[in-house]
Amino acid sequence: MRYYRANNYGKGFITHEDNQRSHITYLCDDIYSTEDNEQWATRVGAVEITEEEALSCSLPTTGSI
Numbered sequence: 768m769r770y771y772r773a774n775n776y777g778k779g780f781i782t783h784e785d786n787q788r789s790h791i792t793y794l795c796d797d798i799y800s801t802e803d804n805e806q807w808a809t810r811v812g813a814v815e816i817t818e819e820e821a822l823s824c825s826l827p828t829t830g831s832i
Contacts, residue, residue: 770821771799773813780811795824 773780774797781791789804798821801807808815 768800768802768818769804769808770794770816770818771801771808771813772797772816772820773799773808773811776811781807794821798824 775793785791785804785807788806789802791799791801791804791807793799798816799813800821807813
């Protein structure tokens with residue numbers, strides 16, 4: 768699995784063809800995952816990030832409010 772940070776600019780950001788090539792999943796905070804879709808990442812200007820960076824955005828925080 769590869770993880771990317773990319774700014775979703777709207778229509779055409781993820782196309783049907785992109786998902787046919789390799790499914791792209793939105794995680795959170797402009798972070799996406801895909802098995803192997805470098806063509807999409809290059810087209811949208813996505814920057815590859817580590818798994819730790821990608822998953823940290825979806826982890827719940829602990830402590831009291």
